Structures are given as C-alpha cells and as structure tokens.
Amino acid sequence: MNVHDDTALVTGACSGIGLAIAHRLAARGHSLILVSNREEPLARAAAALAAAHAVQVHTIVQDLAAEGAAEALVAAVDARGLQVDVLVNNAGVFFFGEAVDADPARARAMLQLHVTTPSLLCTLLGARMRARRRGRILLVSSISAWRPFPGISYYASSKAYLRSFAAALRSELAVYGVGVTCLAPGATATALYDPNVVPVAKARRLGVMMDAERVAEAGVQALLRGDAVCVPGLVTRAMATAAVLTPQPVIDWVRRRAPWLRPPRP
Numbered sequence: 285m286n287v288h289d290d291t292a293l294v295t296g297a298c299s300g301i302g303l304a305i306a307h308r309l310a311a312r313g314h315s316l317i318l319v320s321n322r323e324e325p326l327a328r329a330a331a332a333l334a335a336a337h338a339v340q341v342h343t344i345v346q347d348l349a350a351e352g353a354a355e356a357l358v359a360a361v362d363a364r365g366l367q368v369d370v371l372v373n374n375a376g377v378f379f380f381g382e383a384v385d386a387d388p389a390r391a392r393a394m395l396q397l398h399v400t401t402p403s404l405l406c407t408l409l410g411a412r413m414r415a416r417r418r419g420r421i422l423l424v425s426s427i428s429a430w431r432p433f434p435g436i437s438y439y440a441s442s443k444a445y446l447r448s449f450a451a452a453l454r455s456e457l458a459v460y461g462v463g464v465t466c467l468a469p470g471a472t473a474t475a476l477y478d479p480n481v482v483p484v485a486k487a488r489r490l491g492v493m494m495d496a497e498r499v500a501e502a503g504v505q506a507l508l509r510g511d512a513v514c515v516p517g518l519v520t521r522a523m524a525t526a527a528v529l530t531p532q533p534v535i536d537w538v539r540r541r542a543p544w545l546r547p548p549r550p
C-alpha cells in the first residue's frame with residue numbers, strides 16, 4: 285500500500301498511544317485527521333505533528349462518548365471534503381471499581397466510547413473503504429480482553445467486545461482488500477491512569493509499564509503488515525498467555541492484594 289497522500293483518522297490523538305500512533309503514521313507520509321474532545325490539547329498536538337512531519341494535519345473536536353458521535357464525526361469529515369483511508373479507533377478511558385458501584389453516567393460514557401462509537405465508525409467509514417477496495421482499520425483493545433477481570437469489569441468487557449468485533453470485521457472486509465488489525469497493549473505509561481492511584485512513573489522506571497512509543501510502533505507496523513492481532517512486547521505476550529491459563533481463584537487472590545483492585549468490605 286502506498287501511504288503517501290493517504291489520510292489517517294486517529295481518535296484520542298492528543299496524548300499517549302494515539303498521539304504516538306499519529307506521529308508514526310505522519311512519519312510514513314499520511315495526512316492526519318486528529319479527533320479528540322478537548323480543543324486546546326488537540327490544537328497543541330496538531331501543531332507539534334505538523335512541525336515534525338511535512339504532512340497536512342486536520343483537527344475535529346468531538347466528544348466520542350456522546351450519543352450520535354460517529355455520525356457527527358463522519359459528517360464533520362465530509363464537511364471538510366476529506367477521505368479516510370486509515371481509521372484508528374484509539375480513544376479510551378479507564379476506571380477501577382466493582383460493576384455495581386459504577387456511576388451510571390460514567391459507565392454509559394465508557395460503553396459509548398469503547399463500543400458504540402468505534403463500531404459505528406467502522407460501519408460508516410468501513411463501507412466507503414469496501415467500495416474503494418482499499419483501506420485499513422486499527423482497533424485499540426487491551427490484554428484485559430483476554431479474560432474476565434473483576435475490578436475492571438466495564439473496561440475489560442468493553443475491550444473484549446472490541447477484540448471480538450475486530451476479528452469478525454477483519455473476516456468480512458478481507459475479501460474487499462480492507463485490512464483490520466486489533467492492537468492489544470498491556471500496561472502502558474500514559475495519562476489513562478490517575479497517577480494518584482497508579483504509580484505510572486515508577487512503573488515505567490521499573491519496566492512494568494511500556495512506553496506509548498513502543499506500543500504505537502508495534503501497532504502501526506502490524507497495521508501496515510495486515511496482521512490480525514498485535515500484542516506489543518514479550519512480557520505483555522507472556523502476561524496475555526498467563527491471563528488465559530490462570531485459574532479464576534488465583535486472579536481473585538491477586539485482586540484482593542492489589543490496592544487499586546481491592547473490593548469493598550462485605
């Protein structure tokens with residue numbers, strides 16, 4: 285695939301893995317459409333990307349957790365006369381806690397952001413890629429999708445949906461020359477976590493968390509190769525395998541000892 289002149293739309297592009305993916309796609313010659321819900325950080329990211337790479341950078345401010353977000357985003361893309369050749373569904377949020385303790389508004393926003401919006405973006409933009417017989421889609425899941433995880437049930441289950449959706453979509457679109465890849469990072473040092481709860485900087489120093497740059501590079505390479513799934517890093521791949529093989533009582537034991545996953549006292 286000749287990436288020059290191809291436009292990549294990246295959601296959640298103003299920080300972390302999304303920003304790092306945008307840098308890597310721009311370095312490979314893609315024009316960019318950056319999407320996020322906050323205007324200032326998005327403008328800053330766009331300026332940095334445009335300065336670092338000789339590509340066009342467009343921005344669209346859109347709350348992707350809002351109802352109708354996918355349709356509104358595609359309308360905004362059309363209004364600018366742009367075409368999306370690469371779709372990166374990356375935007376995400378995270379919270380710890382029992383499912384029954386979740387704030388309904390927060391839980392609904394997560395499901396909209398992780399499930400409804402990316403699925404409908406794949407539907408709306410994937411249909412155009414199918415018609416053109418070319419295009420690539422990256423869905424950012426997580427290794428927490430590899431098994432049920434109590435304590436992060438909303439997060440892990442929504443990521444499991446993305447993993448499954450990516451695999452089915454891949455089969456549907458493969459015959460039309462459209463590639464679909466699922467990126468499943470392990471713990472990555474980004475702003476996803478509240479630093480007051482998770483010691484992100486320390487975890488990064490100790491090598492427990494990966495750099496967003498490494499995760500992004502692995503994801504973009506997998507996307508361009510047309511891989512089905514990318515789990516970046518040897519340790520993360522070992523953890524994904526261990527997660528599948530570990531009996532539930534062991535997961536529950538670990539959870540009782542991890543301060544941020546601890547269930548409330550009965």
Ligand SMILES: NC(=O)c1ccc[n+]([C@@H]2O[C@H](COP(=O)([O-])OP(=O)(O)OC[C@H]3O[C@@H](n4cnc5c(N)ncnc54)[C@H](OP(=O)(O)O)[C@@H]3O)[C@@H](O)[C@H]2O)c1
Pocket residue numbers: 295296297298299300301302319320321322325346347348349350374375376377397424425426427468469470471472473474475476477496
């Ligand atoms: N970090 C990890 O350990 C890890 C592991 C596995 C998977 N992932 C996944 O990787 C993806 C990127 O996360 P990250 O780690 O890079 O965290 P991050 O730095 O917090 O990036 C998340 C991005 O999503 C955007 N976003 C959040 N809510 C949004 C909304 N309602 N509408 C539009 N954009 C929104 C954020 O924009 P604002 O900052 O402007 O809100 C931000 O740009 C997520 O899907 C996450 O679940 C992360």
